[in-house]
Amino acid sequence: MIRGRRLLGGLRPLLAAASPSASPAEPRRPFRTGEPRLYDPVKDLEKGVIDAYKKMKDFLPGSSWHPGHITEGLPPDHADVVIVGGGVIGWSIAFWLKMKEPQRNAYRVVVVEKDIKYSKASTVLSVGGIRQQYSIPENIKMSQFSANFLRTINQYLGVVTQPPIDIQFNPSGYLFLASEDGAALLEENVGIQRREGAEISLLSPAQLKKKYPWLNTDGVALASIGLENEGWFDPWTLLNAFRNKAISLGVYQSCGEVKSFDLYTEELRTHDGDRINFSRIKGVHVQMPDSIESTKIECGFVVNAAGAWSSSVAEMAGIGTGPPHSMLGIRLPVEPKKRYVYVWHCPDGPGLECPLLIDTTGAYFRREGVGGNYLGGLSPTEEEEPDIQDLEVDHEFFQDKVWPKLAHRVPNFQSLKVKSSWAGYYDYNIFDQSPVIGVHPLVENLYFATGFSGHGLQQSPAVGQALAELIIDGKFKAIDLSIFSFNRFFKGNKAVERNII
Ligand SMILES: Cc1cc2nc3c(=O)[nH]c(=O)nc-3n(C[C@H](O)[C@H](O)[C@H](O)COP(=O)(O)OP(=O)(O)OC[C@H]3O[C@@H](n4cnc5c(N)ncnc54)[C@H](O)[C@@H]3O)c2cc1C
Structure with missing residues (x-):
């Protein structure tokens, strides 16, 4: 038997030690409505990000003031969870992590997005469809959950001082x-x-x-x-709704490119005497635009939600770079x-x-x-x-x-x-065309939410919830998505969806 995977219990037990953000929530002023904006984000940026950050704390959640202006250039140096990729999947996960917080500001969550214009992101180039007609029960369950989520989207993603969301x-x-x-x-x-x-x-x-x-x-x-729960909606609106809500709940947005990870590796032996290397990502290096050096975020957990680019993000953690036929020799098969x-x-x-x-x-x-x-x-x-x-x-x-x-x-x-x-x-997952959802067996704090082909948009509400459950509670709760785990690439078990478009 292999030792390892000490993180199976999820984030909850690690919270206290994970980062400075794990301290109890500060008392918050009630948020205000109808007041003029009190400051100019550009001036504040010039004055210093620290000042602006303090103001941000006063106004969250739900103010018309947009913390994205402040965090745009500067990721924090610690985070409990770093999400690589700010498409609909990444922001949904960020939202659900915050929704599941036992207490406000318990976790520090950062979403790192390299292209704030989303010029190539699949989310904004999709055709916005949602359907129930799949052959894998988990896919049907995810879309059913998402259809209900979209129907009541304002209960989930509405921000008090902003107009109601119309998903069209x-x-x-x-x-x-x-x-x-x-x-x-x-x-x-x-x-x-x-x-x-x-x-x-x-x-x-x-x-x-x-x-x-x-x-x-x-x-x-x-x-x-x-006959029900099928149709189409506006992808941009869903993306922005997740993003706005997550930011209003205190998620950091960092506009830069994740370039590399700091890994801590430990060699363990199986009962058969085989040696296996387990790794943890300790730091995420983010290259900000117009900056010569990358900025490092020390982190507890990392989520690879980099869509079509997620295979190269996995490689940064050594996945797919090991000797052929070894566990780390198996790459993330998403292209x-x-x-x-x-x-x-x-x-x-x-x-x-x-x-x-x-x-x-x-x-x-x-x-x-x-x-x-x-x-x-x-x-x-x-x-x-x-x-x-x-x-x-x-x-x-x-x-x-x-x-x-x-x-x-x-x-x-x-x-x-x-x-x-x-x-x-x-x-696109060239192994079986189905998503990859869950933790890597050897890089024990790296989670995947990728490989969705033509249905990631509609499944994003359910996937975000599932990833948040995995990270915080250590297991799937609402919908068991273990059929889509990375382990299937080792075992050769395909999760074949017959209704692919
Ligand atoms: C033509 C088309 C039609 C589609 N139609 C539908 C449909 O009808 N219904 C449906 O449900 N789905 C549809 N999809 C699929 C859906 O759009 C995707 O599955 C979904 O948007 C995936 O979301 P994502 O957040 O994982 O990826 P993306 O939206 O691509 O986001 C990933 C983000 O990661 C960022 N990133 C990558 N690498 C890094 C890095 N190193 N550092 C920082 N950031 C990084 C990228 O810039 C990108 O913004 C369609 C897709 C396409 C292309």
């Missing part, structure tokens, strides 16, 4: 079409979904035709449609895969009742607003995977691969006109 939720079912070959699988998946409490309806081609007269049902043997989204106009296209349709070929589309606009795309085959150096869009891919499939399924789309397009990266 468009309720609309996902319509999965299956060919003769795929019909049995679709039916099996729907069985799983219904057992998990999802409201999903099966439709024959005749029922489809009646419900959606604009649809060509050639080659369709069966279809399923979600960026470029995915195109095209927006087109078609005045004669499907109307308000248009679902988010996933064709038998994998091509998908949905309505975008109500003016005859749509968006959609198709995941390329392995041979067609585009170069990932940049986020340029391949317009021929639409012309040659996507449009013919769409026009076959919706004949009115033959006359569509492409208006715009963009590309983003899926954080």
Whole structure:
């Protein structure tokens, strides 16, 4: 048996010793509403960050004053939890860590984001969909939790002095079409979904035709449609809502790039005499823009929420750099895969009742607003995977691969006109296409929340809660997500989701 993993008990027992922030909360002035802003963040920055930080403490939570202005350039030198990556996953985890605090200001949580404009972050380049139609029960449970979260988002993420959050939720079912070959699988998946409490309806081609007269049902043997908890919403709004709320609860935002970790490594022996190195991350080096030297944050726990870039963050902890066939030789198998989204106009296209349709070929589309606009795309085959150096869009891919499939399924789309397009990266797990959630077995204070491909946005509320449980309580509580642990790469156990888009 292997000794180690002394942190299994989670953060709670370590709190007292973890950092200076672990001292009891200071008494707080009640926050004020309707008062003018009392200071200019730029001037305060000039005067000194320490002064500004004191003011920040007076105003939190919920003031219109934005602590991000102050913490932007300067990470603290200690933190209980450092989250690498300030996308929707990173900020959700930060929010839930604060929500689960037994007492205010018990933990110091820092989110480090290298690109504050989010120019390449998957979160803001996603199409905002949420669905219940998965084949892995844990995926269904996560989306069910998230749907409830989004429905009551203001109870979770509302900040008293700010306007209510409008996530711009468009309720609309996902319509999965299956060919003769795929019909049995679709039916099996729907069985799983219904057992998990999802409201999903099966439709024959005749029922489809009646419900959606604009649809060509050639080659369709069966279809399923979600009757609730499916649709799409605005990704930016969710990201900002998590971020605003987390900052209002005292989370630090640091705008810099994590470049390296300080590791403490200890060699342990198994009963068989094998030697195994266990490591802990003791410090996180953050390179701030316009700064020559990196800044170090001493830390208790680190979360890798770096999306499509998370494999290189894992490498900083030695993961994937060990000898082949050793445990540290197994890399985090998450890679960026470029995915195109095209927006087109078609005045004669499907109307308000248009679902988010996933064709038998994998091509998908949905309505975008109500003016005859749509968006959609198709995941390329392995041979067609585009170069990932940049986020340029391949317009021929639409012309040659996507449009013919769409026009076959919706004949009115033959006359569509492409208006715009963009590309983003899926954080794609090449091992089994499922997320990686949990701690690394050898780097005992490094946690992962990555590898979500095309469903990280909708799962972010549930994933944030799960990671906070793991870190604070040492185990999953609301939803057991151990199926997605890093250990499966050692054991060769794949968590295969059959409903991937
Ligand atoms: C085209 C497209 C469509 C999609 N559609 C949907 C959908 O309909 N529904 C859905 O649920 N999901 C969808 N997704 C997936 C979803 O967008 C992602 O799974 C989710 O946004 C992942 O969030 P994240 O926070 O992990 O990653 P990101 O948003 O990419 O955030 C990671 C952040 O980490 C930062 N970072 C990286 N390295 C470092 C470092 N060393 N130091 C500091 N910061 C670092 C990056 O700058 C980045 O901002 C789609 C994705 C794409 C590309």
